[in-house]
Amino acid sequence: MRNRTVGINVRVTVTEKKKVTMLARKCGLSLSEYLRQRALGYEPGGHPPMEVFDVLDRLDEIAENCQPSAGTKITACADEIRDLLIGGNQDLGNQGQLTARP
Incomplete structure:
Protein backbone atom coordinates (compact mmCIF):
# COMPACT_ATOMS: atom_id res chain seq x y z
CA MET A 1 0.00 0.00 0.00
CA ARG A 2 1.37 3.40 -0.96
CA ASN A 3 1.82 5.82 1.95
CA ASN A 9 4.03 21.26 -6.83
CA VAL A 10 7.09 23.39 -7.52
CA ARG A 11 7.61 25.63 -10.54
CA VAL A 12 11.08 25.65 -12.10
CA THR A 13 12.62 26.83 -15.35
CA VAL A 14 13.32 24.39 -18.18
CA THR A 15 17.03 24.66 -17.42
CA GLU A 16 16.51 23.97 -13.71
CA LYS A 17 14.41 20.91 -14.47
CA LYS A 18 17.03 19.55 -16.87
CA LYS A 19 19.74 20.02 -14.25
CA VAL A 20 17.78 18.39 -11.43
CA THR A 21 16.70 15.53 -13.70
CA MET A 22 20.34 14.95 -14.69
CA LEU A 23 21.44 14.94 -11.04
CA ALA A 24 18.70 12.44 -10.16
CA ARG A 25 19.69 10.20 -13.07
CA LYS A 26 23.35 10.26 -11.95
CA CYS A 27 22.22 8.97 -8.56
CA GLY A 28 20.03 6.29 -10.07
CA LEU A 29 16.92 7.84 -8.53
CA SER A 30 13.62 9.05 -9.88
CA LEU A 31 13.17 12.80 -9.94
CA SER A 32 10.62 12.55 -7.11
CA GLU A 33 12.88 10.41 -4.92
CA TYR A 34 15.86 12.69 -5.56
CA LEU A 35 13.87 15.80 -4.59
CA ARG A 36 12.38 14.04 -1.56
CA GLN A 37 15.83 13.04 -0.28
CA ARG A 38 17.24 16.53 -0.80
CA ALA A 39 14.25 18.14 0.91
CA LEU A 40 14.64 15.82 3.91
CA GLY A 41 18.29 16.74 4.40
CA TYR A 42 20.04 13.91 2.59
CA GLU A 43 22.58 14.26 -0.18
CA PRO A 44 22.08 11.36 -2.60
CA GLY A 45 25.32 9.90 -3.85
CA GLY A 46 26.06 8.97 -7.41
CA HIS A 47 26.92 5.51 -8.62
CA PRO A 48 30.46 4.88 -9.78
CA PRO A 49 30.81 4.35 -13.54
CA MET A 50 30.67 0.73 -14.76
CA GLU A 51 34.34 0.99 -15.74
CA VAL A 52 35.24 1.10 -12.04
CA PHE A 53 33.58 -2.27 -11.52
CA ASP A 54 35.25 -3.63 -14.66
CA VAL A 55 38.64 -2.70 -13.17
CA LEU A 56 37.73 -4.33 -9.85
CA ASP A 57 36.65 -7.49 -11.68
CA ARG A 58 39.98 -7.48 -13.50
CA LEU A 59 41.80 -7.15 -10.17
CA ASP A 60 39.91 -10.23 -8.96
CA GLU A 61 41.08 -12.13 -12.06
CA ILE A 62 44.68 -11.03 -11.47
CA ALA A 63 44.44 -12.13 -7.83
CA GLU A 64 43.31 -15.60 -8.90
CA ASN A 65 46.46 -15.99 -11.03
CA CYS A 66 48.91 -14.79 -8.36
CA THR A 75 41.52 -9.52 -3.31
CA ALA A 76 41.42 -7.74 0.07
CA CYS A 77 42.35 -4.43 -1.59
CA ALA A 78 39.73 -4.87 -4.33
CA ASP A 79 37.10 -5.70 -1.70
CA GLU A 80 38.04 -2.63 0.34
CA ILE A 81 37.76 -0.40 -2.74
CA ARG A 82 34.39 -1.97 -3.60
CA ASP A 83 33.14 -1.34 -0.06
CA LEU A 84 34.25 2.28 -0.17
CA LEU A 85 32.46 2.82 -3.48
CA ILE A 86 29.16 1.09 -2.80
CA GLY A 87 28.92 -0.07 0.79
CA GLY A 88 29.93 2.83 2.96
CA ASN A 89 26.49 4.33 3.56
CA GLN A 90 24.32 1.33 4.38
CA ASP A 91 23.42 2.62 7.83
CA LEU A 92 20.71 4.96 6.57
CA GLY A 93 18.24 2.44 5.25
CA ASN A 94 17.85 0.31 2.16
CA GLN A 95 18.68 3.09 -0.28
CA GLY A 96 22.38 2.56 0.40
CA GLN A 97 23.22 5.90 -1.16
CA LEU A 98 22.01 8.33 1.42
CA THR A 99 24.45 10.45 3.34
CA ALA A 100 23.26 12.80 6.03
CA ARG A 101 24.28 16.37 5.46
CA PRO A 102 26.14 18.10 8.30
Missing part, protein backbone atom coordinates in the same frame (compact mmCIF):
# COMPACT_ATOMS: atom_id res chain seq x y z
CA ARG A 4 2.65 8.88 -0.12
CA THR A 5 -0.66 10.46 -0.96
CA VAL A 6 0.05 14.20 -0.81
CA GLY A 7 1.75 16.05 -3.65
CA ILE A 8 3.88 19.19 -3.66
CA GLN A 67 50.68 -16.70 -5.66
CA PRO A 68 48.27 -17.28 -2.77
CA SER A 69 49.70 -14.61 -0.45
CA ALA A 70 49.75 -11.92 -3.16
CA GLY A 71 46.33 -12.96 -4.46
CA THR A 72 44.85 -12.68 -0.98
CA LYS A 73 46.25 -9.16 -0.61
CA ILE A 74 44.97 -8.07 -4.03
Whole structure:
Protein backbone atom coordinates (compact mmCIF):
# COMPACT_ATOMS: atom_id res chain seq x y z
CA MET A 1 0.00 0.00 0.00
CA ARG A 2 1.37 3.40 -0.96
CA ASN A 3 1.82 5.82 1.95
CA ARG A 4 2.65 8.88 -0.12
CA THR A 5 -0.66 10.46 -0.96
CA VAL A 6 0.05 14.20 -0.81
CA GLY A 7 1.75 16.05 -3.65
CA ILE A 8 3.88 19.19 -3.66
CA ASN A 9 4.03 21.26 -6.83
CA VAL A 10 7.09 23.39 -7.52
CA ARG A 11 7.61 25.63 -10.54
CA VAL A 12 11.08 25.65 -12.10
CA THR A 13 12.62 26.83 -15.35
CA VAL A 14 13.32 24.39 -18.18
CA THR A 15 17.03 24.66 -17.42
CA GLU A 16 16.51 23.97 -13.71
CA LYS A 17 14.41 20.91 -14.47
CA LYS A 18 17.03 19.55 -16.87
CA LYS A 19 19.74 20.02 -14.25
CA VAL A 20 17.78 18.39 -11.43
CA THR A 21 16.70 15.53 -13.70
CA MET A 22 20.34 14.95 -14.69
CA LEU A 23 21.44 14.94 -11.04
CA ALA A 24 18.70 12.44 -10.16
CA ARG A 25 19.69 10.20 -13.07
CA LYS A 26 23.35 10.26 -11.95
CA CYS A 27 22.22 8.97 -8.56
CA GLY A 28 20.03 6.29 -10.07
CA LEU A 29 16.92 7.84 -8.53
CA SER A 30 13.62 9.05 -9.88
CA LEU A 31 13.17 12.80 -9.94
CA SER A 32 10.62 12.55 -7.11
CA GLU A 33 12.88 10.41 -4.92
CA TYR A 34 15.86 12.69 -5.56
CA LEU A 35 13.87 15.80 -4.59
CA ARG A 36 12.38 14.04 -1.56
CA GLN A 37 15.83 13.04 -0.28
CA ARG A 38 17.24 16.53 -0.80
CA ALA A 39 14.25 18.14 0.91
CA LEU A 40 14.64 15.82 3.91
CA GLY A 41 18.29 16.74 4.40
CA TYR A 42 20.04 13.91 2.59
CA GLU A 43 22.58 14.26 -0.18
CA PRO A 44 22.08 11.36 -2.60
CA GLY A 45 25.32 9.90 -3.85
CA GLY A 46 26.06 8.97 -7.41
CA HIS A 47 26.92 5.51 -8.62
CA PRO A 48 30.46 4.88 -9.78
CA PRO A 49 30.81 4.35 -13.54
CA MET A 50 30.67 0.73 -14.76
CA GLU A 51 34.34 0.99 -15.74
CA VAL A 52 35.24 1.10 -12.04
CA PHE A 53 33.58 -2.27 -11.52
CA ASP A 54 35.25 -3.63 -14.66
CA VAL A 55 38.64 -2.70 -13.17
CA LEU A 56 37.73 -4.33 -9.85
CA ASP A 57 36.65 -7.49 -11.68
CA ARG A 58 39.98 -7.48 -13.50
CA LEU A 59 41.80 -7.15 -10.17
CA ASP A 60 39.91 -10.23 -8.96
CA GLU A 61 41.08 -12.13 -12.06
CA ILE A 62 44.68 -11.03 -11.47
CA ALA A 63 44.44 -12.13 -7.83
CA GLU A 64 43.31 -15.60 -8.90
CA ASN A 65 46.46 -15.99 -11.03
CA CYS A 66 48.91 -14.79 -8.36
CA GLN A 67 50.68 -16.70 -5.66
CA PRO A 68 48.27 -17.28 -2.77
CA SER A 69 49.70 -14.61 -0.45
CA ALA A 70 49.75 -11.92 -3.16
CA GLY A 71 46.33 -12.96 -4.46
CA THR A 72 44.85 -12.68 -0.98
CA LYS A 73 46.25 -9.16 -0.61
CA ILE A 74 44.97 -8.07 -4.03
CA THR A 75 41.52 -9.52 -3.31
CA ALA A 76 41.42 -7.74 0.07
CA CYS A 77 42.35 -4.43 -1.59
CA ALA A 78 39.73 -4.87 -4.33
CA ASP A 79 37.10 -5.70 -1.70
CA GLU A 80 38.04 -2.63 0.34
CA ILE A 81 37.76 -0.40 -2.74
CA ARG A 82 34.39 -1.97 -3.60
CA ASP A 83 33.14 -1.34 -0.06
CA LEU A 84 34.25 2.28 -0.17
CA LEU A 85 32.46 2.82 -3.48
CA ILE A 86 29.16 1.09 -2.80
CA GLY A 87 28.92 -0.07 0.79
CA GLY A 88 29.93 2.83 2.96
CA ASN A 89 26.49 4.33 3.56
CA GLN A 90 24.32 1.33 4.38
CA ASP A 91 23.42 2.62 7.83
CA LEU A 92 20.71 4.96 6.57
CA GLY A 93 18.24 2.44 5.25
CA ASN A 94 17.85 0.31 2.16
CA GLN A 95 18.68 3.09 -0.28
CA GLY A 96 22.38 2.56 0.40
CA GLN A 97 23.22 5.90 -1.16
CA LEU A 98 22.01 8.33 1.42
CA THR A 99 24.45 10.45 3.34
CA ALA A 100 23.26 12.80 6.03
CA ARG A 101 24.28 16.37 5.46
CA PRO A 102 26.14 18.10 8.30
